[in-house]
Structures are given as C-alpha cells and as structure tokens.
Ligand SMILES: CCCCCCCC/C=C\CCCCCCCC(=O)SCCNC(=O)CCNC(=O)[C@H](O)C(C)(C)COP(=O)(O)OP(=O)(O)OC[C@H]1O[C@@H](n2cnc3c(N)ncnc32)[C@H](O)[C@@H]1OP(=O)(O)O
C-alpha cells in the first residue's frame with residue numbers, strides 16, 4: 214500500500230472522500246472564525262518558512278549543551294520575528310494587562326507553533342509565561358511602567374523563581390529569606406540552607422538575567438510570609454552571575470530538555486526596597502508592613518498559568534491524535550477475516566476505542582478551556598475593582614481543570630502512542646517528546662493531586678453551605694439539587710440529559726460520602742487534619758467527579774448551542790456523547806452507586822459506545838484534518854498529510870549520525886578484539 218513517491222496515500226484519499234462533513238467548517242469553528250484561520254495560517258507560514266528554524270541534524274542527536282545553544286538561538290530569532298511581524302506586531306504587547314495578549318504569545322510558546330520550532334521546550338518561555346504576567350499582576354503602576362517596558366523590549370530576560378529544592382507544593386514553607394534593612398532601604402536575600410536553593414525555574418540556569426524571586430519577608434523582626442521580589446541574577450553586559458548569586462542548570466530530565474531549568478542560591482544579596490512587587494502588600498521606607506485585603510492575591514500568576522495550561526493541553530493532544538489517526542488509516546496489519554486483505558488498523562474496534570475518545574477529549578478540553586479563560590478575565594477585572602467574592606470559585610475550578618486536562622492529556626498521548634505500535638516508540642514519531650511536554654504539566658504549576666485537594670477543600674465548604682440551605686455559586690449549584698442521592702431512582706434513559714444529571718449525581722454523591730466520612734472520623738475523636746488526610750483518597754475522587762461532570766456538561770452544552778451545518782452538528786454531538794459515555798463506563802461503579810443507572814442499563818450503554826465508534830469511524834481522519842495542523846508542527850513521519858509513512862520513516866533513519874559511515878570505529882576498537890578472543 215505504499216503510494217507513488219510524492220502522491221498522497223490511497224487510504225487517506227479514500228478516508229477524506231468518505232468524510233461526511235465539511236472539514237473547513239470545523240477548522241473555522243475551532244479557530245473562532247474564517248478570519249482567525251487565515252491569520253493563524255499566515256502566522257504559521259511566516260514562522261515555519263524561515264530556514265533559521267530548520268534543523269540540519271535532528272535535535273535529539275545533539276549533545277545537551279548543543280541542544281541548549283540551538284534552542285536559545287531559535288528562541289531569540291522567534292521573538293525577534295514576532296517583534297517584526299507585519300500584522301499584529303509587538304506594539305500591541307506593550308500595554309498591560311499582559312493577560313490580554315497572553316493568548317497570542319501562547320500560540321508561539323505553546324503546543325502548536327512553539328513546539329514546532331522548539332520541540333523540547335523554550336528557554337525564554339518563563340519570561341513570557343510567568344515573569345511578565347507577575348510584573349503585571351503584582352507590580353504597582355510605577356513598577357509596571359519601569360519593569361514591563363524593560364522586559365517587553367527584551368532589555369532584560371526574567372523567570373519566576375518560587376520552587377526550592379526542599380519545597381514546591383507547600384509554598385508557605387519556602388526558606389529563602391528577604392530581610393528588610395531600613396538603614397539602607399534594601400532587602401537582603403539569603404538561602405539559609407541547601408534546601409532553600411531555588412530549583413526548577415525555567416530559563417534560570419543560563420538564560421535569564423533577572424527573576425521574580427518568591428521569599429519569606431522579614432521586616433521589623435517579624436516574618437510576614439512569602440512575597441515576590443525582582444532580583445538581578447547576572448550582569449546585563451557580561452552575563453556573569455552577580456555577587457552572592459550561585460546559579461546553574463539542574464540537569465537532564467524526562468523531557469523539556471531545552472527549557473534550561475535552573476538552581477539559585479543567595480549569599481546575602483542586597484536589592485533596593487523598590488524591587489519588592491508591591492501592588493498587594495507593601496513595606497514602607499521605615500520598614501512598616503502594609504497588608505493587602507487578601508494574601509492569596511500573591512498567588513495570582515499561578516492561577517493565570519493554570520488557566521492557560523488547559524488550552525495548551527488541547528493543542529498537544531490534537532497533535533498526538535492527528536499523528537496516530539492518520540497513521541492508523543495508513544497502517545494495515547493482520548487478517549480480520551481469513552484470506553481477506555489486511556485491514557487498516559483503524560478498523561479494529563479496540564483501535565477506535567483508543568483513538569476516538571482521545572479525539573473527543575481535545576474538544577472537551579478546548580471548550581472548557583475557553584470557558585475558564587472567560588471566567589478568569591471576568592473575575593480578574595472584578596479583583597481589580599477590589600471585589601474578591603469569586604476568587605475562591607475561580608481557584609477551585611482552575612485547580613481541578615488544570616489537573617484533569619493535564620492528566621487526561623498525558624494518558625491520552627500515551628494511549629495513542631501505544632496505538633502506533635513500534636513506530637510510536639521512535640523519537641522521530643514526535644510522540645515521546647509530546648508525552649514529555651505534557652506529563653511535565655501534571656507536576657508543574659501545582660502537582661495534580663495537590664490541586665484536586667484544593668478543589669476538594671472548596672467542595673467541602675460548599676457542601677456545608679448546601680446542607681444549611683444556602684444558595685450556591687453556579688459551578689456547585691448541583692450540590693443543592695442532588696444532596697439526597699438516596700432518593701428513589703428514576704428510569705435510566707440513554708439521553709444526554711440523563712447522562713449529565715448522572716454525572717452530577719455521582720459528583721454530589723462522592724462529595725457527600727467524603728464529607729460524611731470525614732465527619733465520622735472527626736466525631737470519633739480525630740483532629741480535623743487527620744480526618745482530612747484519612748479521607749483524602751475520597752476527596753480527590755470527589756474533586757475529579759466534580760470536574761468531569763463540569764467538562765461533560767460544558768461539552769454537551771457547547772455543541773448543542775453551536776450554529777453549524779447539520780452534518781457537522783451530528784459529528785460534534787457524537788463526539789460529546791462519546792466523551793460522556795466513555796467516562797461513564799470507565800467509572801460505572803460510581804454511577805451504579807450514586808445515579809439512576811442500574812446494572813441492567815450497562816449493556817445498553819456499552820452498545821451506545823460501540824454505535825458511536827461505528828458512526829465516528831468514517832470521519833476520524835476528517836476530524837483530525839480539521840485541526841489543520843501544519844506538517845512542520847506535527848513533525849512526525851507517522852502523521853504527515855500525505856500519509857507517506859514508510860518513506861518518511863526511512864528518510865528519518867538516514868539522519869542518524871551512525872548511518873553516515875558504513876562501519877563504526879567501535880567495531881575495530883571493541884567488537885573485533887572481543888570476537889577474536891572468543892574464537
Ligand atoms: C503569556 C502566556 C503564555 C502562556 C503559554 C502557555 C504555554 C506553556 C509553555 C511553556 C510551559 C512552561 C511553563 C512551566 C511553568 C511552570 C511554573 C511553575 O511550576 S511555578 C511554581 C508553581 N507552584 C505551585 O503551583 C505551587 C503549588 N502550591 C500552591 O499553589 C499553594 O500553596 C497551595 C494551593 C498548595 C495551597 O497551599 P496551602 O495549603 O499552604 O494554602 P494557603 O497558602 O494557606 O492558602 C489556603 C487558602 O488559600 C486558598 N488559595 C490557595 N491558592 C489560591 C489561589 N491561587 N487563589 C486563590 N485562593 C487560593 C485556598 O483555597 C485556601 O482557602 P481557604 O482557607 O480554604 O478559604
């Protein structure tokens with residue numbers, strides 16, 4: 214089935230002919246309109262056609278040091294090009310709030326263009342993703358005017374240095390100190406122990422010359438908790454570390470090997486008082502501490518990044534499923550029926566079960582990411598007016614969505630990688646490095662279990678409010694509706710209404726079970742903290758169920774409201790149903806326990822799932838084609854538009870440096886003497 218050189222693979226041609234909807238319509242829908250699609254394609258052309266981004270030798274064959282050097286070159290070139298871009302130039306980026314431009318920077322740094330140019334991470338990412346947003350979110354107007362303009366103009370390059378060798382999650386436990394000295398009006402930064410060393414910040418090793426450093430603030434003999442400070446790390450001309458700064462890279466990692474994650478120690482480093490970011494809390498000249506209305510405002514940058522990560526995960530997953538689906542249409546293997554030609558592996562039911570729910574996940578993530586991005590913007594403008602009412606809700610939703618989007622993306626990327634058999638194990642397939650990028654997000658910006666427990670904390674509080682009959686905010690209003698899950702069961706129907714209700718019944722049931730078990734433990738004499746810890750498996754499960762219900766509802770709601778042609782509408786509805794039924798069947802025990810589902814209904818659900826796979830199978834390639842991902846972004850012989858999988862895999866193998874000579878010197882040095890000795 215290998216096609217003529219240059220022609221599109223016949224199987225893919227047939228798949229495309231059989232697609233029941235207009236793929237361009239879906240592309241426009243996902244981009245947010247035809248004009249946005251054109252704008253994206255122009256931007257892609259502008260960046261991807263530049264020979265400076267092409268690798269002569271694939272990055273994986275370079276040394277760690279060479280990989281870093283290339284990535285710095287490319288990152289600088291990428292941002293220079295962005296500044297010079299004819300349409301939508303950096304001019305728009307100079308104005309705070311930085312969040313308003315984050316979407317566009319994200320397109321460059323994130324799962325699409327960013328990962329095409331820099332497959333294993335961008336050493337300048339943190340400058341844009343966290344340094345600038347922190348200046349914007351935590352700086353006073355004067356600080357913003359000074360620092361943001363220096364940072365936008367790339368006079369300085371920054372990072373966000375919070376995590377330490379000893380503490381990442383528990384940020385109140387950070388050990389770096391910033392002690393105010395009123396005699397010189399300076400803060401003195403110090404790392405009292407090895408575990409106080411900053412550890413992990415992206416770009417910190419050898420790239421950044423400034424950082425926002427999160428440290429325990431001491432003034433007038435008292436500790437006031439963690440606060441952000443701008444610290445110069447390296448000389449602006451020579452790039453040598455400043456006196457008292459101990460700095461370097463932490464070493465090779467599972468993935469993200471070109472993000473230059475670093476360590477940083479301080480030996481009594483002095484910075485001016487003005488370098489404390491003082492939008493929220495302040496230290497006056499005489500050392501008086503002035504507190505903000507909420508100490509959680511300091512956590513604003515983390516919240517922002519959690520929100521944008523959801524969108525990013527959808528991009529990475531859309532790449533992975535495009536690669537695996539096209540490959541599955543091209544790949545033929547085994548005999549389904551005796552004597553019959555080998556089928557496309559996409560025709561195996563089990564293969565469809567690996568691919569199609571993963572494709573559906575892309576939509577689920579995109580829709581909920583759009584929703585949380587809007588909520589983030591609304592709540593953020595309320596915060597600017599001093600209204601903090603919806604901050605806890607936003608925190609609760611952003612924590613669990615970040616956790617589910619990243620963990621779903623990581624498991625789906627691995628599922629579709631396995632769906633490519635041996636070829637999925639090749640680095641050249643781009644699936645291993647995609648996995649490396651995605652699984653990192655399960656840890657960074659809040660480890661997922663920890664974030665789910667944050668949402669659980671909110672759910673436990675709202676549960677108490679529900680019990681006392683209070684009205685709840687929209688994302689948890691279901692707790693009022695389904696607080697009594699032992700109410701008589703109604704008849705199960707295979708409809709989306711019934712399914713949404715069931716997801717919320719499960720969430721409410723799990724919230725209630727966790728709350729009751731915690732109470733029981735507390736009544737039995739446990740401290741609330743011990744009761745919390747003992748119940749935390751159920752708390753995480755409750756949080757997960759809450760978030761899943763929310764994603765399912767947003768998915769179904771979005772596709773039912775979307776104004777598109779009937780054929781596309783049908784496909785989107787099938788996707789939403791597949792997503793819901795897939796997760797329902799994966800957790801059927803919960804549904805049997807807490808919802809109207811009874812054992813007799815499970816067969817019907819299994820059938821529903823299989824019917825959906827049958828209906829979606831002919832459109833699988835069409836759907837991933839609609840993601841409209843440029844071949845250079847997919848960067849995979851398995852996933853290219855033309856499906857010339859085998860030719861491309863062979864071409865890639867020729868790039869191995871070992872193939873540059875017919876005999877490697879190790880033969881003469883080691884093998885030959887060894888073989889002789891065995892004669
Ligand atoms: C321009 C944009 C472009 C975008 C491009 C995107 C593409 C991506 C490209 C490339 C990617 C590379 C990116 C890599 C980035 C990685 C960076 C990092 O990793 S930076 C380190 C992150 N570190 C963490 O996230 C620590 C996790 N820990 C915490 O957040 C907290 O400490 C936590 C949640 C564990 C709480 O700790 P507690 O137990 O000590 O809590 P207490 O501080 O006492 O606060 C408790 C109260 O505060 C609330 N709270 C906690 N966090 C909040 C928040 N953020 N907002 C509001 N409330 C919060 C809680 O709900 C609780 O409230 P009640 O007391 O129940 O009312």
Ligand SMILES: Cc1cc2nc3c(=O)[nH]c(=O)nc-3n(C[C@H](O)[C@H](O)[C@H](O)COP(=O)(O)OP(=O)(O)OC[C@H]3O[C@@H](n4cnc5c(N)ncnc54)[C@H](O)[C@@H]3O)c2cc1C
Nearest residue numbers: 373374375376380381382413414415653657658659660662
């Ligand atoms: C690729 C990458 C990039 C990063 N970039 C940055 C950066 O730019 N800047 C920066 O400051 N940091 C960065 N980090 C650090 C990152 O934010 C932390 O690793 C993360 O917050 C997790 O903290 P930890 O490593 O201390 O894990 P730990 O908290 O030590 O987690 C270990 C285990 O303990 C469990 N655990 C911890 N606390 C609790 C709890 N309260 N309840 C139940 N279980 C718990 C966790 O679930 C986990 O299973 C990065 C990390 C990675 C991997």
